[in-house]
Amino acid sequence: METLLDLWAAYGSTIAFAMVNALFALSTYAVLSTGVLSFTTVVFAAVGGFLAAQSVAHLGIGLWPAFALAGIGGAVAGSVVAAAFLKLDSHWMALASLALVLITRVTVLNTPLLTGGVNGLVVPMSVPMGDLVILLALVAAVFWRLHRSWYGLAARAVREDAAVASTMGIPPRGIQFTAFVISGAVGGIGGAALAFTLQFISPETYFIGMAFTMIASTVLGGSFHWFGPIVGAAVFTALPVTMQSVLPAIEDVAKGVVLLVIMIFLPRGLVDPRAVGLRRAARRRVSAEEGTDV
Amino acid sequence: MILFLEQALNGWALGSLYALFGIGFGLVFSTLGILNAAHGTYASWAAIVGYYVVERAGLPFPVAVGVGVAAGGLLALAVDQIAFQPLRSRKAGMLGALITSIAFWIILDSLAGFATEQQSLAFPAASFPSGMIDIGPMKVGQLQLIIIAVLIVCTIGIHLLIQKTRLGTAMRAVGWNEVAAALGGVNARMVILLTAFLAGATSGLAGVLAGAATSNVSFTLGEGLMLKGFAAVVVGGYDDVRGTAIAGILLGIIEVFVAQYVSTALRDGFTYSLLLIFLVARPRGLFGSAGFVRA
Amino acid sequence: MSDAALSRPLLELDTVVKTFGGVTAVGGLSTRVTRGSVHGLIGPNGAGKTTLINLITGLFHPTSGAIRFEGRSLEAMQPQAIATLGITRTYQNVRLFSGMTVLEQVMTGCWLTREVGVFASFLGLPSARAAWVRTREHALSLLARVSMDHRADELAETLSYGEQRRIEIARALGSRPKLLLLDEPTAGMNHQEATAIGRLVHELRDAGLTILMVEHNMGLVTEFCDDCTVVNFGRLLATGDPATCLADPDVQEAYFGRKTDAERIQALR
Numbered sequence: 001m002e003t004l005l006d007l008w009a010a011y012g013s014t015i016a017f018a019m020v021n022a023l024f025a026l027s028t029y030a031v032l033s034t035g036v037l038s039f040t041t042v043v044f045a046a047v048g049g050f051l052a053a054q055s056v057a058h059l060g061i062g063l064w065p066a067f068a069l070a071g072i073g074g075a076v077a078g079s080v081v082a083a084a085f086l087k088l089d090s091h092w093m094a095l096a097s098l099a100l101v102l103i104t105r106v107t108v109l110n111t112p113l114l115t116g117g118v119n120g121l122v123v124p125m126s127v128p129m130g131d132l133v134i135l136l137a138l139v140a141a142v143f144w145r146l147h148r149s150w151y152g153l154a155a156r157a158v159r160e161d162a163a164v165a166s167t168m169g170i171p172p173r174g175i176q177f178t179a180f181v182i183s184g185a186v187g188g189i190g191g192a193a194l195a196f197t198l199q200f201i202s203p204e205t206y207f208i209g210m211a212f213t214m215i216a217s218t219v220l221g222g223s224f225h226w227f228g229p230i231v232g233a234a235v236f237t238a239l240p241v242t243m244q245s246v247l248p249a250i251e252d253v254a255k256g257v258v259l260l261v262i263m264i265f266l267p268r269g270l271v272d273p274r275a276v277g278l279r280r281a282a283r284r285r286v287s288a289e290e291g292t293d294v
Numbered sequence: 295m296i297l298f299l300e301q302a303l304n305g306w307a308l309g310s311l312y313a314l315f316g317i318g319f320g321l322v323f324s325t326l327g328i329l330n331a332a333h334g335t336y337a338s339w340a341a342i343v344g345y346y347v348v349e350r351a352g353l354p355f356p357v358a359v360g361v362g363v364a365a366g367g368l369l370a371l372a373v374d375q376i377a378f379q380p381l382r383s384r385k386a387g388m389l390g391a392l393i394t395s396i397a398f399w400i401i402l403d404s405l406a407g408f409a410t411e412q413q414s415l416a417f418p419a420a421s422f423p424s425g426m427i428d429i430g431p432m433k434v435g436q437l438q439l440i441i442i443a444v445l446i447v448c449t450i451g452i453h454l455l456i457q458k459t460r461l462g463t464a465m466r467a468v469g470w471n472e473v474a475a476a477l478g479g480v481n482a483r484m485v486i487l488l489t490a491f492l493a494g495a496t497s498g499l500a501g502v503l504a505g506a507a508t509s510n511v512s513f514t515l516g517e518g519l520m521l522k523g524f525a526a527v528v529v530g531g532y533d534d535v536r537g538t539a540i541a542g543i544l545l546g547i548i549e550v551f552v553a554q555y556v557s558t559a560l561r562d563g564f565t566y567s568l569l570l571i572f573l574v575a576r577p578r579g580l581f582g583s584a585g586f587v588r589a
Numbered sequence: 590m591s592d593a594a595l596s597r598p599l600l601e602l603d604t605v606v607k608t609f610g611g612v613t614a615v616g617g618l619s620t621r622v623t624r625g626s627v628h629g630l631i632g633p634n635g636a637g638k639t640t641l642i643n644l645i646t647g648l649f650h651p652t653s654g655a656i657r658f659e660g661r662s663l664e665a666m667q668p669q670a671i672a673t674l675g676i677t678r679t680y681q682n683v684r685l686f687s688g689m690t691v692l693e694q695v696m697t698g699c700w701l702t703r704e705v706g707v708f709a710s711f712l713g714l715p716s717a718r719a720a721w722v723r724t725r726e727h728a729l730s731l732l733a734r735v736s737m738d739h740r741a742d743e744l745a746e747t748l749s750y751g752e753q754r755r756i757e758i759a760r761a762l763g764s765r766p767k768l769l770l771l772d773e774p775t776a777g778m779n780h781q782e783a784t785a786i787g788r789l790v791h792e793l794r795d796a797g798l799t800i801l802m803v804e805h806n807m808g809l810v811t812e813f814c815d816d817c818t819v820v821n822f823g824r825l826l827a828t829g830d831p832a833t834c835l836a837d838p839d840v841q842e843a844y845f846g847r848k849t850d851a852e853r854i855q856a857l858r
């Protein structure tokens with residue numbers, strides 16, 4: 001029991017961050033799973049984070065209403081981004097979304113009334129670990145349902161070949177628009193969760209570093225199933241902590257090398273449902289060759 | 295009026311650095327289809343290597359520039375072969391390469407931190423052309439003029455290379471479709487290597503010059519160039535080096551004027567507002583062509 | 590439906606032109622596909638057959654000319670809207686979705702006939718679940734038609750080329766279309782497999798479907814097509830019943846070359 005508590009003291013915050021990062025990764029996954037590479041989760045997180053922080057401070061609302069508000073704010077931002085950017089082709093979409101991240105930071109810096117500007121904001125509320133677990137479970141449940149519904153099937157079709165999907169009556173832009181709204185809501189909620197975990201947010205909180213972290217988490221974990229981003233966020237968040245205890249001097253370098261090695265050997269990520277099917281087919285072929293009843 | 299012109303030239307020089315860096319970044323994006331997060335570190339490392347050539351080996355600045363350019367190119371080659379080449383055969387697309395480039399960004403950035411002992415170094419003022427030249431009533435830095443000339447030469451050279459030579463045709467072919475390029479007799483592997491080297495070398499050149507011009511040799515150098523170079527690429531249209539050059543220069547001039555006549559705090563705000571306007575109103579950039587429709 | 594509507598052609602192409610930059614892929618082609626027929630679309634490589642199918646399904650928009658389906662103009666419509674009208678297709682170079690099982694591929698093709706809102710399906714309401722099961726049954730029955738039901742849970746990309754082609758046909762049938770466009774459905778198949786496809790096409794026609802198929806095998810065309818359209822360099826060479834079309838001197842020339850040319854080549858050797 002004693003050691004368990006020690007462990008908690010040492011790694012509790014890491015676990016909390018892993019869960020927050022899982023929300024961001026899921027938000028990125030939401031659009032990636034329809035074939036759109038976008039960094040705008042950072043934008044949605046900023047909207048959700050500042051919205052939640054301000055409404056807790058000035059409207060005195062509670063934790064869960066703040067999450068709800070952040071989710072709505074993010075969803076609205078998501079639909080605006082989708083309306084503006086979905087007409088671009090995939091390469092431009094990636095560039096434009098990255099540019100929007102830069103613009104967001106400048107906007108945050110220059111609207112001190114809303115965001116505290118350079119000085120940032122102190123957030124007068126924290127999120128208990130239990131609530132964070134429930135939040136992540138709820139969001140994961142949504143993704144589980146999406147995956148098993150008609151939306152999930154259509155999203156996979158659009159991602160693999162949007163033109164073919166459209167000739168079967170699936171509207172690719174419509175599916176991707178929905179994906180952006182979902183991404184916005186989840187990203188906004190994640191932004192609020194981050195604000196309540198850090199209890200201080202500033203323009204630097206929601207910036208390039210975060211954009212790259214969440215995309216790396218998503219792809220590392222695997223972007224072909226909703227469980228991938230959660231695994232990826234856990235691994236990517238735990239990596240520096242582990243490296244710190246093994247190779248304290250060069251923890252960042254080690255983190256980069258691990259990411260590199262995993263991606264080169266498992267480019268589809270740690271969780272890959274397709275690999276299971278391929279292995280099964282390979283086994284079947286082997287047994288068919290060995291079998292006498294062919 | 296004189297101040298105005300002097301500032302315009304300063305902005306032009308600053309913007310030329312952004313553009314020079316952006317050309318390399320855009321080249322990799324349009325030809326190899328890679329959004330390379332590690333690109334900024336090529337510039338940092340070129341500047342660091344150049345600094346040590348001057349400071350430790352005591353060699354003259356032009357040698358430092360040459361070594362820095364080579365370092366940028368070779369680093370880009372190494373990153374391409376280690377991080378991108380294994381993914382090409384697996385059709386991992388833009389995504390896989392983005393992640394491995396993020397990995398290299400993390401690695402090279404923190405190694406750059408070690409190489410400069412987490413400090414910002416500066417080329418000794420006597421080591422590079424830091425004097426002023428009188429052009430009529432104006433006083434202009436020698437290095438500024440050199441930077442402006444370098445961008446013009448590089449832009450024209452690379453534009454001609456891409457549009458007028460067989461290698462350039464091959465580069466454009468690879469940009470569309472590596473498989474088709476390979477079938478059409480283009481040695482895709484060679485084109486990839488040359489493109490990577492060229493992109494790394496131009497960004498390395500931008501790195502050494504920026505290191506001298508801004509008295510900042512550290513890992514933050516590459517990050518700064520990357521953000522502004524990226525903006526130049528988006529505003530200019532990534533598939534045309536002329537667009538990147540013009541957009542970079544414009545961004546530099548706007549930055550200097552906003553800082554001079556409006557406020558330093560709003561400097562980045564202007565740059566990125568321009569970026570936003572372009573994204574919404576002219577998303578393919580100044581020279582951007584209409585997209586290639588796929589069915 | 591009135592007799593007038595029935596006697597009108599299901600699909601009409603009226604001087605359709607499609608250019609890509611300087612290349613004219615389709616140059617003013619007119620033809621019509623009768624309701625309830627199997628219509629062969631034939632022509633040498635690069636004749637513009639695939640482009641024509643892309644134009645009908647909305648993946649490309651014609652440079653000029655009109656395409657009418659049941660009297661409705663398709664030229665400006667999006668692919669998904671055209672699919673909703675009842676036109677689906679297969680692809681010359683099989684385009685199944687990577688990572689999906691055989692059943693999932695066909696389920697995706699049932700998108701338009703899923704009978705349930707996306708949101709209800711997300712919530713997992715009992716009605717939505719029942720509709721899902723019905724669609725699944727439908728998909729399985731389509732797979733049985735192309736003799737692929739025993740492979741329903743396998744990853745489609747692990748199967749043979751011929752099997753993938755059949756899955757694509759099942760997927761295209763998912764939304765119960767009125768017009769099915771098959772782009773070289775028998776490419777790479779042996780005679781037996783190709784004949785099986787021909788018989789399937791007849792069964793589908795007898796069940797009320799209209800089929801437009803690109804086919805290079807003249808034996809199959811004469812055996813299974815009711816009508817045909819021959820194109821070359823994007824232009825119409827002949828249209829009518831297969832035997833007459835194939836006997837047409839222009840068609841003979843396009844396919845087998847000018848006799849004098851052949852002689853000249855002989856002489857050059």
Ligand SMILES: Nc1ncnc2c1ncn2[C@@H]1O[C@H](COP(=O)(O)OP(=O)(O)OP(=O)(O)O)[C@@H](O)[C@H]1O
Pocket residue numbers: 587589609612613614632633634635636637638639640641681
């Ligand atoms: N997307 C495109 N861009 C440019 N040219 C195209 C495009 N699609 C087709 N073409 C050109 O249009 C012409 C007709 O091509 P299409 O694929 O329709 O021929 P096809 O009759 O289907 O031939 P095949 O029997 O080889 O399949 C060809 O010259 C081709 O190069």
Ligand SMILES: [Mg+2]
Pocket residue numbers: 638639640681
């Ligand atoms: Mg074809």
